[in-house]
Amino acid sequence: MLVIGALAGCSTGVQQADRAIFVNACAGGTGATQADCACAYDDLAGPGNSSDQLIQDTIDDLQRGQVPQRLTRAIARCSTPR
Secondary structure (H helix, E strand, C coil): CCCHHHHCCCCCCCHHHHHHHHHHHHHHHHCCCHHHHHHHHHHHCCCCCCHHHHHHHHHHHHHCCCCCHHHHHHHHHHHCCC
16 A cells, blocks of 8 residues: 655656645645645646656655745735636
8 A cells, every 4th residue: 555645755756646646645744625726736837847856845845844935925826716
């Protein structure tokens, strides 16, 4: 059986799995919706970002109980009606 918590500290190398880990850690650590966290993942992993390391650093921060400003900003952009 695969435990998400155990995987949260490492990249799986499979984008869909990494995205799911990020979304779960984000929703659990921030109280944001999974939809807003999925949007934040796309925002942080988008073009022009050093996506793999940025995503991993964000997951690591969330595991330590810290919500990085970059994630707070991404969630705000995603949850604001356009």
